[in-house]
Amino acid sequence: MSDVPTGLETLDFSFSGGRPAGAFASILVGVVGSGNLEVMLEPAEGIDCAVRVETSARGFGPIWQAVMNDFHTRHPLAGVRISINDMGATPAVVSLRLDQAVAEITGGQP
Numbered sequence: 072m073s074d075v076p077t078g079l080e081t082l083d084f085s086f087s088g089g090r091p092a093g094a095f096a097s098i099l100v101g102v103v104g105s106g107n108l109e110v111m112l113e114p115a116e117g118i119d120c121a122v123r124v125e126t127s128a129r130g131f132g133p134i135w136q137a138v139m140n141d142f143h144t145r146h147p148l149a150g151v152r153i154s155i156n157d158m159g160a161t162p163a164v165v166s167l168r169l170d171q172a173v174a175e176i177t178g179g180q181p
Contacts, residue, residue, distance in 0.1 A: 079126060079129075080127075082123070082124040082126070084136065086122075087118065087149075089118075092112075095176040097113040097114070098175045101171070105159065106161075107160050108158060108164065108168060109168070110168045111153070111155075111172075112152070113154070120147075122153040122154075123153070127159055137162075138165050142166065146173045
């Protein structure tokens, strides 16, 4: 039995390699609300960047894949788990929130 509420779609992405994010405290940016989302970054074991998206906007998997590919190209992090709770944010807002989260763990360094 899934713990995801009815109506949400769950998407999982994984990216290998990249530069280790190092030690950092878990961080949360954004707020779940109409047309917005929250992003949480947590340290994780290993050399992957794992992303789980829970979204109310069903059927947009290819767009999420493109946004996450772009994010990983710009920020090839390793040893990070990213959780995204989405309520219909546009790709631009998703990218903004991801960039804000990375800026928090890197002190603003790319």
